[in-house]
Amino acid sequence: TILHEMFEIIIDIYNSKAKKEYESSEYKANLFAASILMPEDSFLEFCYRADFDLQRVREKFDCSMFSFLIRTHYLFQKRKGLYSGYLY
Numbered sequence: 001t002i003l004h005e006m007f008e009i010i011i012d013i014y015n016s017k018a019k020k021e022y023e024s025s026e027y028k029a030n031l032f033a034a035s036i037l038m039p040e041d042s043f044l045e046f047c048y049r050a051d052f053d054l055q056r057v058r059e060k061f062d063c064s065m066f067s068f069l070i071r072t073h074y075l076f077q078k079r080k081g082l083y084s085g086y087l088y
């Protein structure tokens with residue numbers, strides 16, 4: 001929550017000084033927070049080693065299911081990889 005709110009504050013400050021406004025959204029704020037909590041390399045390495053065991057990943061990175069899904073979705077899209085949906 002704190003990281004999400006920090007993103008919104010940073011964007012507000014940026015927009016007050018920039019010529020072109022950065023369009024903020026709840027998704028971008030959530031992705032920012034998830035990216036800080038789950039650094040790309042260590043997060044993916046642990047996910048693969050844990051066979052994407054949701055409980056182990058959530059315990060390791062102390063994240064919500066929502067944050068986990070946002071982060072994995074973004075990283076798989078970034079790599080243009082195929083992924084399957086997770087049912088909770």
